[in-house]
Amino acid sequence: MRQLPASCYRLQLRGGMDFEAATGVLPYLGGLGISHLYLSPVFAAQPGSSHGYDVIDPTAIDPELGGREGFGRLAAAARAHEIGIVLDIVPNHMAFTLDNPWLRDLLANGDASRYRAHFDIAPDRRLMLPMLQAPFEEVLRDGGIAVEMDEAGAVLVHGPLRVPLDARTLPETLPRPDDHAAIRALHDRQFWRLCHWRAERDAITHRRFFSISGLIGMRIEDRAVFEDTHRLIFDLCDSGAVDGLRVDHVDGLADPGEYLARLRDRLPETPVWVEKIIAPGESLPDWPIAGTTGYVLARDLAQVLTSESxxxxxxxxxxxxxxxxxxxxxVVERAKRMMLETELAAELWRLQAMVAKAAAVDPVASEYGPETWRRAIIGLITHLDRYRTYLGGGAVRPEDEAALREAASAAAAQDGGRRALDFIVDRLLDVEADADLPRRFQQVSGAVMAKGQEDTAFYRHNALISANEVGAEPSMPAIDAARFHAQMQARARDMPHGLSLTSSHDTKRSEDARARIIALSHHPDAAEALFDAASDVSGAGRVDPNLRWYLAQSLWAMLPGGEGSEALETRLCDHATKAMREAKDGTTWQDPDAEYEGTVLDYARALVPAFDPPPAETDPAARTAARLSLAQLALKLTVPGIPDIYQGCEIGNYRLTDPDNRAPVDFARLAAALEDAGTLASGADRQKFDLTRGLLMLRRDDPALFRDGDYRPDDDAPGGTVGFRRVFGDRALRVLVAAPAPLDARALDPREGEARIWPPPDAAISDAAAAIFLRR
Known part of the structure; x- marks a missing residue:
């Protein structure tokens, strides 16, 4: 196995950050103590992509970033700075766009295409292209469809759309623009069918990434597809340019375990981390991975820092x-049901057809009609307490069977239909039956959970939104120190090399924005004052109190960012638009209500000056939040796992969900802080920067202590604190964290044989959130 990272620094490419710019950041990262650069996807993506997950060619590195040569220069420079590279890969899907050369080949050649088996498409229906603003027949009747020739052959044209036509279907003479019958007949002979974009909800024929029709699922379970899509990845790893992989959305794959086994067989020395959200009570299958990307740790840290009362x-x-x-x-159950009945109706229809086909040969189940199966599928997925199970490829895990049986019982108790539910569960668990049903069921259940919980319920249930985080559980926002220790001991045993994140491109809030909201739990009077102040703002009465409270918490979380009021107003309004549409309660992405949104945005604009300054009652919460940020950081960098520092989070970061969290980072300013921390504007930024750098340097200098060291709760830690030791041989790191009150001065005294490394000897200690001691 290649050397594991001591730490990672996540860099979001694009938006001005290409390979040349990333190369310029390397000296700073080395000075910060980073061992590995952690890059967002580098493969050729949709032109102008802001994130890179919409890959159009996995065999090429994106020319917009600098191409293969540019990446080679970055990799060489990283090696010169003794920094490795971890690369984010996207095996689950590609961009469903005419810019995708594999898809164009499929459209032009249909079943004869080399790429027919690459894409996850319903085998018995034409490939729907939901790219029109109206039904095909209406567009044709209005003269909006024509047939033309270009350099690659004949194309069906509608505005900027130029869809390849199968040469085998062409008449001797191309149809005239006004010959609608001939154009219609030619269109009907294609492997694909152009249709209204609204047809995507229930007529789409390709597997999507969640409900995004612009991303098409890939059949990575097919060995040839695996090899084609990973050829460049293998080359980069074999050449030493890439030292580790992060697998995006592993739950979308047909058989994650089989995929990861193939990856390990081909790259036995390359550590792999998977993006996997682990539900409470869920355990990972025995996969050949270094760990997950760290959502569970973010949840654990937030919970132990939150006041339960x-x-x-x-x-x-x-x-x-x-x-x-x-x-x-x-709230989650209702949202999941709604998603299945609306945005994921096509997936529900397909599952229903598969179940009905299986039932047709059963003497009892064959009596049930389509509505029975529809309700049973909805009930089972709605009540499943996790993203998916892992059936297929052998014996059924007892945990998976129990999860399905419990979901069936809950669905039956709510809506009846026990026999139908049991039939579906039995078919899913039958290792001798056709594997297509469990494979599709598991892919759909994950999409429903993601869209129902993360992208809907998290914007509807707004009590304390620091708990509305990817991988978190809002119904359990807090845990005590004893439970935290038990979870860290389990992490040391089961996933000692998993990544430890507190911010990412996917989190709903950055770590310091989250800490601001957590602080309200320690000052509930401040929370009430915040709501009252938000309710006194002009236009508040026209905004639902639930949304009003969401916006008040969001603005409170953003306030220390240092922008002017105009920039803050723009950010809040952009986020409010996203939050409203994700909640799907008054407006949606598909059908935005301009009047409803305008009312809310007017209120959001008025809220910004009303919170300048925020209510005086929130001042104690602001001071607590600053301590919580440092406490969270101290824990993240010392508990079992590999810290993942998201770009710009070495100082205070008060960003919300994407695209707000993809704002450019002033690396020149941060690099200057390596020489003089006084270049940072605030004392809080300097403290966070110094603590980050100090612990990253320690991790780099003594990797075994953190990689292999035991985690031992400190039984002598003062009450109201979280204390533990990391022990390896005769070396030990002792960590003590307090929340919400600062540590007592006596707690800062080292024990025999220890040296205090935080707070530094020359630092003021009256408001310390953490104390860290080293014994060598």
Whole structure:
């Protein structure tokens, strides 16, 4: 196995950050103590892509970033600075666009295409292209469709769309623009069918990434597809340019375990981390990986820093002022059901057809009609307590069977239909039956959970939104120190080399914005004052109290960012638009309500000056938040796992979900801080920078202590603190964290044989959130 990272620094490419710019950041990262650069996808993506997950050619490095030569120069420079590279790869999907050469080949050649088996497409229907603003027949009737020749052959043209036509289907003479019958007949002979974009909900014929029709699923389970899509990845790893891989959305794959085994067989020395959200009570299958990307650790850190009593009080207040009485689990169930019946209706239809086909040969199940199967599928997926199970490829894990049986029982208790539910579960668990049904069911259940919980319920249930985080559980926002220690001991045993993140391109809030909201749990009076102040703003009465409270928390989280009011207003309004449409309660992405949104945005604009300054009652919470940020950082960099520093988070970062979290980072300013931390504007930034750098340097200098060291709770830690030791041989690191009050001065005294490394000897210690001691 190649050397594991001591730490990673996530750099988001694009938006001005290409390979040349990334090369310029390397000296700074080396000075910060980073061992590995962690890059977002580098493969050729949709022109103008802002993120790189919409790959159009996995065999090429994106020329917009600098191409293969540019990446080679970056890799060589990284090696010169003794920095490795971890690369984000996207095996689950590609961009569903005419810029995708593999897709164009499929459209032009149909079943004869070399890439027919590469894409996950319904085998018995034409490939739907939901790219029109109206039904095909209407566009044709209005003269909007023509047939032309270009350098590659004949194409069907509609505005900028130029869709390849199968040469085998062409008449001797191309149809005239006004010969609608001939154009229609030619269109009907294609492997594909152009249609209205609204048809994507229930007529789409390709597997999507969640409900995004612009991303098409890949059949990575096919060995040839695996080899074609990973050829460049293998080359980069074999050449030494890439030292580790992060697998995006592993739950979308047909058989994640089989995929990861193939990856390990081909790259036995390359560590692999998977993006996997682990539900409470769920355990990972025995996969050949270094670990996950770290959402669970982010949840653990937020929970141990949150006041349970304060969170309960805020929850009671929230329900009183918003009249939202449903438990979070109920909100999720309703959202999952809605997603299956609307945005993922095509996936539901396909599952229903598969179940009905299996039932047709069963003497009892064959009596049930389509509505019975539809309700049973919805109930089972709605009540499943995790993203997916891992059936296929052998014996059924007891955990997976239990999860499905429990979901069936919950669905039956709510809506009846026990026999139908049991039939579906039995078919899913039958290792001798056709594997297509469990494969598709598991891919759909993950998409439903992601869209129902992360992208809907997290914007509907807004009691304390620091708990509305990827991988978190809003119904359990807090844990005590004893449970935290138990979870860290399990992490040291089961996933000692997993990544440890607190911010990423996918988190709903950056770490310091989250800490600001967590601080409200320690000061529930401040939370109530914040809501009251938000309710006094002009236009508040026209905005639902639930959304009003969401926006108040969001703005409070953003406030230390240092922007002017105009920039803050723009950011809040952009986020408010996204939050409203994700909640799907009054407006949606598909059908935006301009009047509804305009009312909310007017209120959001008025909220910004009203919170300048914020209510005086929130001042204690602001001071607590600053300590929580440092406490969170100290834990992240010392508990079992490999720290993942998201770009710009070595100082205070008060960003919300994407695209807000992809803002450019002033690396020149950060590099200057290596020589003089006084170049940073605030004392909080300097403290966070110094603590980050100090612990990263320690991890780089003594990797065994953190990679292999035991995790031992410190039984002598003062009450109200979280204390533990990392022990390896005769070396030990002792960590003590307090929340919300600062550490007592006596807690800062080293024990015999120890040296205090934080706070530094010359630092003021009256407000210390963490103390760290080293014994060598």
């Amino acid at each position: 304060g969170a309960r009080r805020i929850d009671d207040f929230y329900r009183r002022v918003t009249d939202r009485r449903a438990a979070f689990g109920e």
